[in-house]
Amino acid sequence: MANRRFELFEYRHILVRMRRGDSDRDIARRRLMGRAKLAAVRQEAQSRGWLDPAQRMPEDAEIANVFNSIPRQVPSSSISTAEPYREQVREWFAAGVQGTTIHAALQRNHGYTGSYDAVKRMLRGLAAERVVKATTILTFAPAEAAQVDFGAGPVLTHESGIPLKTWIFVMTLCWSRHQYAEVVLDQTVETWLACHRRAFEWFGGCPSRVTIDNAKCAIIRHCLHSPEVQRSYAGLAEAYSFRIDPCPPHDPPKKGIVESGVKYVKKSFVPLREFRDLADANRQLREWIMQQAGVRDHGTTHEQPLTRFAIERPLLTRLPDVPPVLAVCSEVKVHTDGHVVYKKALYSVPFKLVGKQLWLKVTDTVVQAFHRHELVATHPRLRKPGDRHTVRDHQPPEAQAWLEHDPQWCLARAKDIGPACHAVILAMFNNTVLVNLRGAQGIVRLREKVGDARLNAACERALAFSSPHYRTIKTILDKGLDNEAAASSTTTAPTDTYLNGGRFGRDLQSLLIH
Template identity: 40%
Template sequence: MDIYAILQHLRSGASNRGIRRELGVDRRTAQKYRAWAEEYGLLKGTLPPLEELYQLVEETLPVKEPPQSQSTVEPYREVVVKLREQNVEISAIKARLEERGYQGSYMAVWRFVKQLEPVQPDVTVRVETAPGEEVQVDFGYAGRMRDPANGEERKTWAFVMTLSWSRHQYVEFVFDQKIPTWLRLHRNAFAFFGGVPQRVVIDNLKAGITQACWDDPQVQATYRECAEHYGFLVAPCKPRTPQHKGKVEKGGVHYVKRNFLGGREATTISQANRDVRVWCMTTAGQRAHGTTRKQPLVQFEAVEQAALKPLPETPYDMAEWKQVKLHRDCYVVFDNAYYSAPFRLVGQRLRVRGGSQEVRLYTGDYHLVATHERAREAGERLTNPAHLPPDKVPGLILDRAACQAVAEDIGFSTTALVGRLLADPVMDRLSMVRRLLRLREQVGDERLEAACERALRFDEVSYKTVKRILSQGLEAEGENVVTAEIPPAERFVRGAQELLGHLWSGASWN
């Protein structure tokens, strides 16, 4: 009841009936205030300040409260309090009270509990930031747009990055929310602003946060790398609290939907991105913002742009991180290509960082174990021979030309022997040549060359002969014959009498 309004009518000479007609106050109530005002001299002269007037009312004109009936649950107050401290539901509390003799209704218990636990108002505290301190990022569904590649309409999302101080914003439409897209959008937005804020506030989408946890959120590895490159801090919102990034939630995504996309006919995504870039600099940038009452673009150019961190010399090399298994052939599969890793890690899961120029392989604790150039086409196999078991390497890298080159490096005789083996028109002797050339690791080039020279001298061109020469140390024995000595040839081994004794007549045998 407005006591000040009643006093004004009383001081103007209005009757109780007139006050009832003007203010809706009962005539008896009006008479009570008239008597009270006369008692304290309030009908004439200057009224005291408003706060003193209401204090006088509280002290001298107390309001009689209607009598309150006691709740039927009151005798069980201690029991109810104890059960609620244990988070027991109201229906269960009623059952426990009935066990103690309670005969009242469920609503009586409900009202009693609500009086014990008054609802706290949902209070929102607005947080303001300094220029260049923060941007807020969000995705919002933007309907369907045509794909320029094939003309088909596809689901589209609006990426919005809003500077928290000036409210200037960057908008781009995309067909997905994958990690490469997420990183490319950040790079484009920072280039649009010409600088980097200190902090980026995001929600908990998988491209940025792998584990949404308020106490210890896990930042996606690629996004962490991007943040380190540009020098900004990642600030994830508490799960299911979109109000923590309200500047982009309401003034960004919703504004884009209502204003730029509102009533817009379907178009290609490339055309929409060209148009929205202009819209950010005109309609959105030059409007009087509903909260700040200032033009975002003007505020940005006058103050906030200079407060941003400078861009790094080179844009972030967008990389994709994956966990993959190192298979028994010593290769991992990444983006439909094959990359080798040390054979000792076969069976383990490795972390792969795929950049635009190179691919790096790490152990689970981020220890770098391999670096390769990025494959240029699907199915390409990139191999570092040092990653393979030593006994398997020659069979992989020594083809016919490579074997001939190795032989030439050893010497003339080795080259000749290898050439004769590879020239066999019937048998493929490449594996024999590989085993022969591996002998240099055991005996050295000089001994292998001497052994090949001896084998050629006796026309024994084989791996087994060369190896036997080396094992017996015969490569340095000059003209010694390698094989067993052949006895002199005879016309017949047996005599004529032995063969034809029953025909022997003493005649000579021609």
């Protein structure tokens, strides 16, 4: 009993018995206090005149002030063997080191010979000294706030047999405790925004503020004083006229209402149920909210959430007449091929922006690219990874020319130039080894330099020598041989064969003769 801590009412009871004349032996026999302690109490009470029945009984505060200041006498035999190491043990205990490890370290490093029980008693005392952090119960007015969180959902089976991990999105109205919940397959920004819109439509209105944690789909830089909100989520808040209230980092109790709501869904709805697919899971979840969760006697409010929600619903902010378009903003870099990537799909932008940072605004149907707040590209939304949407005007001029001047374009232009040119281009495309598209494009572009007549004449001469190639025609034009008839070389003397120079001075017949 020497180490026992006595309460105020016990001191008062003992003083009453002493004023009545009971001896220390009689009081100790009742096992109210040890005789050594009683002697100290009697001495202190007599010095203050408290044992005189004619005097008034001291007030509780006065008794507590006197006896709490009396140092407790601890027999030397009761001093812990671990007492010399208290500060070291306190440091280890604060660092989270377990008791057996502390005992082993004392034996190894300090030659400690005491028992583990002594260390355990000291640790128990140190734990009692810890100040318990007090919390505050937050109160909310109707329609003032909602809290949002994700929790682990049931594992669904894909039609291929692959198990799918899911999450449960939960939004709880803080006053009524009515909630919206949805099973989802991911925690992306798109899912986050869409779940908010469906939750507001479920409630038929919007609360004044939404308390969230620091999920990446909502907060891109968490900070106690200056959190940075994801641009897409900020746009949603503006469209629905609610304010975002992020919790301080690593402080989930600040949204304890939805934390409890997530646990309730996980423990009451998920177990012992079977789900065919995602749609079936959400159908069952909605029925459970309306038929069970919404009509239960809530443990905090002691009312049914749906009953309180009937009062709260008219006070919610009215939803916009036209639902806002949900848009995800994403910063991307333009690759050297003039495309940006979003969800593994490629979208073209003007080639001059290669290497620049752009912002994409992505809706369910459209992808828009912005550079310094200027819209530079618009594309339809692609869903399949690897798909690409390219606008031809976004490509460099040489690439545009290559893409636009296809074989049909070359044949059409050659036909306009003349029949010989058309025959040359057709012969080039009939080559069984080479594509010859660039050569055909080069021949057609020669019209800009020499005109249609000369080009067609050069093609006619090239055909006469069975050489329908770009280099052949270019050489004929450079040496001015297009003005000579292809058959004139047959009547020319062998000595005159090379007068005009070049391999095209003679025809095939003259080559065979000589």
